[in-house]
Amino acid sequence: MNRLNIANGRVEMVHGSGGRAMAELIDQLFAQAFDNEWLAQGNDQAQFTLPPGRVVMATDSHVVSPLFFPGGDIGSLSVHGTINDVAMSGARPCYLSAGFILEEGFPLADLKRIVDSMASASKEAGVPIVTGDTKVVERGKGDGVFINTTGIGVVPEGLNLSGDRAQPGDAILLSGTIGDHGVTILSLRESLGFEADIQSDSQSLNRLVAAMVEVVPEIRCMRDPTRGGLANTLNELAKQSGVGMQLFEKQIPVREPVRAACEFLGLDPLYVANEGKLIAICPQEKAEQLLKAMRAQPQGREAAIIGRVVEDSHHFVQMETVFGGNRMVDWLNGEQLPRIC
Amino acid sequence: MNRLNIANGRVEMVHGSGGRAMAELIDQLFAQAFDNEWLAQGNDQAQFTLPPGRVVMATDSHVVSPLFFPGGDIGSLSVHGTINDVAMSGARPCYLSAGFILEEGFPLADLKRIVDSMASASKEAGVPIVTGDTKVVERGKGDGVFINTTGIGVVPEGLNLSGDRAQPGDAILLSGTIGDHGVTILSLRESLGFEADIQSDSQSLNRLVAAMVEVVPEIRCMRDPTRGGLANTLNELAKQSGVGMQLFEKQIPVREPVRAACEFLGLDPLYVANEGKLIAICPQEKAEQLLKAMRAQPQGREAAIIGRVVEDSHHFVQMETVFGGNRMVDWLNGEQLPRIC
Known part of the structure; x- marks a missing residue:
């Protein structure tokens, strides 16, 4: 050799x-x-x-x-x-x-x-x-x-998570801030300099998940909002479960430099890729307990309840904006950020 | 959609x-x-x-x-x-x-x-x-x-195959002809025209393997001679098991058009990639039984016993040529055929 x-x-x-x-x-x-x-x-x-x-x-x-x-x-x-x-x-x-x-x-x-x-x-x-x-x-x-x-x-025994199990009335939880990974990559690629203040959220979530299913084995489904971002992943789940979703913008955590970079770039953080976040849907009565379990883990410190599952034969995802209006959160159309992962 | x-x-x-x-x-x-x-x-x-x-x-x-x-x-x-x-x-x-x-x-x-x-x-x-x-x-x-x-x-229960289990005295079996895949790709890539008479041997060997371990569960190891060909795979196994190998050239099946193409191209079929062949090493007393089981399967019709495992502290692979001499079959040095698989 x-x-x-x-x-x-x-x-x-x-x-x-x-x-x-x-x-x-x-x-x-x-x-x-x-x-x-x-x-x-x-x-x-x-x-x-x-x-x-x-x-x-x-x-x-x-x-x-x-x-x-x-x-x-x-x-x-x-x-x-x-x-x-x-x-x-x-x-x-x-x-x-x-x-x-x-x-x-x-x-x-x-x-x-x-x-x-x-x-x-x-x-x-x-x-x-x-x-x-x-x-x-x-x-x-x-x-x-x-x-x-x-x-x-x-x-583990006793779990049955799948994207088709969300039901009207369920709570939608998010494990932390959105947009960090995608904005970091784009800023670096275009030499915009925002990456001085932000960094990718890329991390393993297996320990967070283990803690979550331990406390609330009734979780309906989880998915990580990577390519296509939070918006696209929620649309996938809404379609798969045959339900609608109502989000509350003010409860969705976004880091300030990420928000600023998105504004500058004309990007909607809802569509920007994440690599260390998860969405969980669980029965409403278990939501606070699950939130507490998530916040007790380093990967879930900034977790939040961001919305609820509703009945909707069109399977729309909608969001109450910070200004009090309601907007559609549609599927990602076209390519927002190529080669993000 | x-x-x-x-x-x-x-x-x-x-x-x-x-x-x-x-x-x-x-x-x-x-x-x-x-x-x-x-x-x-x-x-x-x-x-x-x-x-x-x-x-x-x-x-x-x-x-x-x-x-x-x-x-x-x-x-x-x-x-x-x-x-x-x-x-x-x-x-x-x-x-x-x-x-x-x-x-x-x-x-x-x-x-x-x-x-x-x-x-x-x-x-x-x-x-x-x-x-x-x-x-x-x-x-x-x-x-x-x-x-x-x-x-x-x-x-399956009772099997224990690994590349470090070959022992002096064991028989070396090959499931069919060598060189077909590599020569087909090279001929096509260089527009040599040999591919009119030959074709890749690419095939799944799982049914052949199932038949083999059913009849002779004592098989020491199997490996498919892909990149690097028969020569390199045997050198890997010799090194891993700490043994030498003695091959017999006249028992190694090579299709006539493959042999002709190799001669024209200056290639040694021993180093040419295969995608539907396997080498098996088994105790000598099981070799004929294994050979019979292999030949009974479509993927093993041309199987042959091609050599035996010997003691050799240098872990050399050697081959008795068709002319009666003995030559070293060394590791592949350098790139023979890039992007073969």
Whole structure:
């Protein structure tokens, strides 16, 4: 085995060949950072046992641009994103896989920074990366690095969360401020400078979810408002459950610099992507108890009850504005922010 | 919802936005082709039960170029590749996820052809695609379509296959001819015309594996010789098990047009990628029984015993040539064929 020149080396086509150079990249970069008993099995697949219960599987490919941003990078985002997709079912995320598509010429130092960031995010959340894959494409056929992560988890006994279970009268809760991730990425991409005051909210929500379902197992559904933002995710849930929703703008937390940046950019924070927030819908009589449980967790400190589920054969999402009027909160039409995750 | 113009439309950035256009693409293209009860759950994750046993997880990103080739395309290949990685542990593959990275401007008609091909491959193997993700990157930042698939499966009771279990005296079996996939791709890419007589061997091996472990549960290990070919995969296993290997060239099946193409191209078929073959190592006294079980399956009709495991502190793989000499079969050095899978 040769030593990789991580400080000054670059990804070469040979790193995707299946031969000696690929083995060196895997041993000296991925396996060292992710270091765990499953990767150490050294096979093309990982083997493990799962606790009893319904199994959950979620996948996400990450193409965020730029690769590094205040509050995270494509590595940590790829871990948070899939852990959150698994956790939204109420499940405890157990294991992750990681598939890399690298562009020829990408600096190994940047790749190491990304891989180390994945490793930290994985350790912090307690969800190991147990198997992986590396491909390399020619210069100009990719964009630095794309990362797919796939996660599996297990739903604790007695839970039954699904997007089709919201009922008129239910309360709608949000775990914190909206718009932070999307505005950070856009500001950075367009060199607007707002990112000095804001940062991505990218974080794993599995511990918050565990605390929530422990206290209120009757939660109807949870979903993380990523691409398309709060507005689009609520429209999805309204359609899936066949209900309407009434929101209250003054209860939806938005950080002041995010609000200012959105105004400047002509963006509506309701449509801006988040990477560390969740929406939960629960029976009205459990709402205060759930809110308290959420606020007791670091990822839910700024949680709020933001609206209620109503009967509506059109499945509209509406919002009482801070001025007292009522406005429609429609599906996202068109692309607001490409390559946000 | 608008109707997608599949005949003449193209992938646009908005198809990755998380909004209405993405929902249309998912509903009218992916969900229709993959159609199953888990996708119909409509959540960001799939839920299912697994039979008892050790769980296996494998992931593979696919970047093959060109996207369509004799014997398959990136869609069928992405299903076969991950099913095989799961199956090599002896497991029954149960579920797949699929993550797409699409390039802006890619024809929807080509995407539909690829997705339909994935759906056929998935149905044929009996392994449903239960959850997915779609991202879009700008023109020139991808290459048509990249597909990650991740698979999970369950190992039947009593099996214990791993790459570190080969022992001196064991027999080495190969399920069929080598080089077909790699030579097909290279010939097509370089417009050499050999692909008129040959085609990729891309296929799912899960049924072959099930038949093999049923008859000979004592199999030490299996692995599919994809990137890096037979030579590299055997070197991996020799290193992992701390043994040497002795092959017999005349017993290794190679199709005549593949041999001719390799000669013309200066390639050694031992290093050329396969996508529907496996290597199995088993105790010598079980070898004939295993061979018979393999030949009884369509995916193993041309199976052969190609060598034996030997003691060797250097972990060398050597081969008795058709001329009676002995040559070293070293690790692949350098890139033989980029983007083969």
